[in-house]
Amino acid sequence: MSTARTLLGFDFGMKNIGIAVGQELTGTANPLTAIKARDGIPDWTIIGKLIAEWKPDMLIVGLPLNMDGTEQEMTAAAKRFGNRLNGRFNVPVEWQDERLTTFEALEQMGIRSKMDSKQRSDVDQLSAQLILQSWLNQ
Numbered sequence: 118m119s120t121a122r123t124l125l126g127f128d129f130g131m132k133n134i135g136i137a138v139g140q141e142l143t144g145t146a147n148p149l150t151a152i153k154a155r156d157g158i159p160d161w162t163i164i165g166k167l168i169a170e171w172k173p174d175m176l177i178v179g180l181p182l183n184m185d186g187t188e189q190e191m192t193a194a195a196k197r198f199g200n201r202l203n204g205r206f207n208v209p210v211e212w213q214d215e216r217l218t219t220f221e222a223l224e225q226m227g228i229r230s231k232m233d234s235k236q237r238s239d240v241d242q243l244s245a246q247l248i249l250q251s252w253l254n255q
Contacts, residue, residue, distance in 0.1 A: 119143040119232065121140070121141060121172075121176055122140075122141040122142075122174035122175060122178070123138065123140060123141075123171055123172060123173045124138070124139045124140070124141065124146075124173055124174065124175050124177055124249060124252075125137070125139075125149070125168070125171060125173040125176050125177070125249075126138075126139060126146060126176075126177040126178075126179070126213075126245045126246065126248050126249025126252065126255075127176065127177070127178045127198070127202070127245055127248070128179050128198075128215065128218065128241050128244040128245040128248055129157070129178060129179060129180060129181075129191075129195040129198045129199075129228075129240075130154065130156060130157075130241065131156055131157045131191075132153065132154055132155075133151050133152070133153060133154060133241045134151065134152050134154050134159050134198075134241065134245075135148070135150075135151045135165075135240075135241030135242045135243070135244050135246075136149045136150050136151065136152065136167060136243035136245050137149050137242065137246040137248070137249045137250075138173075138246035138249075139177075139246075139249045139250070139252075139253055140198055141253065144253050144254070145250070145253070146246045146247075146249035146250040146253060147246060148239075148242035148243055148245065148246045149167070149242065149245070150242060151239075151241035151242050152164070152166070152211070157194050157197075158248075161205060164202070164205075165205075165206070168206050168208065172183050173208055174181065174208070174209075175208065175209050175210070175211060176202050176203070176206075176208050176209070176210045176211070177210075177211050177212075177213050177248060177252045178195055178196075178197070178198065178199035178202070178210055178211075178212055178213070178248075179212075179213055179214075179215030179218060179244070179245070179248035180192060180193065180196070180212040180213060180214055180215055181215055181216075181219065181240070182214060182215075182216055183193055184216060190253060196212075197211075199212065203234055211213075211246050211252065213249070213251060214251075215244070215247075215248050215253040216252075218244045218247040218248050221229055221244075221247055225243060
């Protein structure tokens with residue numbers, strides 16, 4: 118198994134999807150962009166362009182779980198999104214527990230809620246970076 122894989126990480130949301138890029142070789146993830154979604158459905162053309170540009174070997178999708186580890190409504194929506202990514206682009210998808218990543222992103226940015234952020238997309242990108250980074254750190 119190659120350790121120089123390129124990865125794209127996704128922080129799935131019904132209105133916004135944060136995207137980060139990472140390298141297994143360096144073990145680092147960086148925020149890339151955030152795209153709008155309508156009821157959880159992104160503009161697949163934009164994702165297709167990102168996949169064509171970065172040529173990821175794997176996609177990491179954040180899995181929103183309840184604090185006790187049980188699944189919630191958003192868990193199923195995130196799984197559907199990840200399965201569609203795999204089906205459309207034929208790139209393997211892995212899941213990463215994303216509990217507390219939005220909270221951690223807000224804390225790093227020094228704001229209390231996403232509503233306080235002038236750039237909510239910055240929060241989504243940073244959340245995607247944290248999801249991908251936690252996957253790389255495992």
